[in-house]
Amino acid sequence: MCEVPVHDLEVVNVQNYETFAHPIILLKGTIGNPCTYAKLKVVSSQNQPIPCSSTIEGKNGGTSEPSSVANFRLILRLNAGQNDIDLVCCGGKKSLTLFYTKAASRYTVVPLYIICAGHTGHYQSYENDEENDCAGACRKITLSIELLQCLYAEKLHETGFGRKTFTVGSSCVPFRSALDWGRSSTMKEGELWQHFASELVQCKQYDLSRVKLVAFLSSTHFEGISDGDYSYENIRKKTTGHVALGGGGLALFGTGCLYTWPATLEAVCDAFTSRRPIDCDKLLDDSNYRRTYGGCYATTLGSVCHEMGHTFDLGHTPDSSIMGDGLDGIDSVFVGSSGRPGVTNVAGPRRLIETRPRGPAGRLTQLKRPGDVFRQRMESKCNDGIFFALNSAVTLSYHRWFNQSIEASCDNNSAPLHYDHGTRTINSIDSPIVLVELRLTTNGMMQKCWTFPQAKCPTSFTLPKLPTLVDRTLFAMNAAGNIMKVDLSSINLEINQ
DSSP states (O other): OOOOSOOOEEESSOOTTOEESSSEEEEEEEEESOOTTOOEEEEETTSOEEOEEEEEESOOOSOSSOOOEEEEEEEEEOOSEEEEEEEEETTEEEEEEEEEOOOOOSOEEEEEEEEEETOOSOOOOOTTOTTOSHHHHHHHHHHHHHHHHHHHHHHHHHTTSOSOOOEEOSOOEEEEEEEEHHHHTTSOHHHHHHHHHHHHHHHOOSOTTTEEEEEEETTOEEOOOOSSOOOHHHHHHTEESOOEEEETTEEEEEOTTGGGSOSSGGGHHHHHHOOOBOOTTTSOOOSTTOOBHHHHHHHHHHHHHHHHHHHTTOOBOSSSSTTTTOOTTTHHHHHGGGGSTTOOSOOOOOOOOOOSOSSSOOEEEESSOOHHHHHHHHHHHHHHSOOOOHHHHHHHHHOGGGOTTOOOGGGGTOOOEEEETTTTEEEESSSOEEEEEEEETTTOBEEEEEEOOGGGOOSEEEOOOOSOOTTEEEEEEETTSOEEEEEHHHHHHHHHO
16 A cells, blocks of 8 residues: 555656647656555546556665655557546546647558468467467557557657657558468568569559558568577578568568567557566577567567668668667667666667678768757657667658658659769759768668758758769758659769760
């Protein structure tokens, strides 16, 4: 029984009467004078319970020294329109009125569950998994895509760009592929991506000029470990149908770890914090060596977040951001340090992926970065260790999938951005330039970047002389959301011929 007369509840990341364009939201706040029994719940104005998932850090463990404040994170789903809710913890209460209005965007993200010909549609899982069917898989996928919708909004908000995010066009649905299940098991991840990208274009079910597809292959299979070698390389060798690739209009993933994903909102925080060990002899472990269900969910959801970023035209960044090597600690966004006992404000283990540029280190050039934007960016890095680098955040902020008001000028076959290789000058016809990047062509790694204060965005920009154009791609974006990509290596070849 709680002996503290009143718990003071404060929400620090959301204002009263705020409006959201996505249904699942994250509330972060503090509980004053927390007790051992502190537990959060959400009720409506009619005192009806509202489904939610929460964690509380720093509860008073019953010592004589009073604990002044505990941090909480709470995930809940808003209904369309006005939501009058009360956050309740023992004797404390915080009332909020929040609004949800779904974005009326022409550009959407649609999740799919791909079932190859001859496959049952059941993903690989532990015995007696009651969710292991097509409908259960789709529920899990839909929920996690909505969580990422929330994450993108929060991370852009923390970087100073407001809660912009993508619009989910529909719940996850099955897609029956003509590809034979047996044939798919012999294909590498690049081949699988190419095949399904072509098949989805040819079926004409989706307008891929306005839809990004996030697809999951049901038939991923792990044969198990019998030789005692639990290295990531050996696990990959013993897995078929494993893929994590994103670009263009498709992000494609395997389902080898879908057994660790939650199917309901109430189970989300427990899924992230689960210490249940993975039976690595039988089930795929893609947890970056954490070998727990929670670690596996965090790593695989982080991978989805990262690869979706590529479909939104984000390149790699040479840092610990979401588009760098910081995708494994994505659980800390939703549960703070609760998922990592004894660790505070640290993103945790990182996936070993090639994000460091070859040659000179990647460099970011900011022309007179506003002080408040710099402060917000540093706060986002310290908040939970998960963040978008500034160039990634700028790209998302102006991307047409994140702006329902943008009318894409490319729809009428115009060319709003031009590059003159003779003068090395980028010209924007109808709106100012907001971002210029040089990326490695081979792996999309950002080498150098220019961003501009909003009030001083130019309509033309001249690149400095470069020591080499080999393996370099020019990426430029204007405020209308138009994007230009130029392979500078091919231009260099034309000049030298």
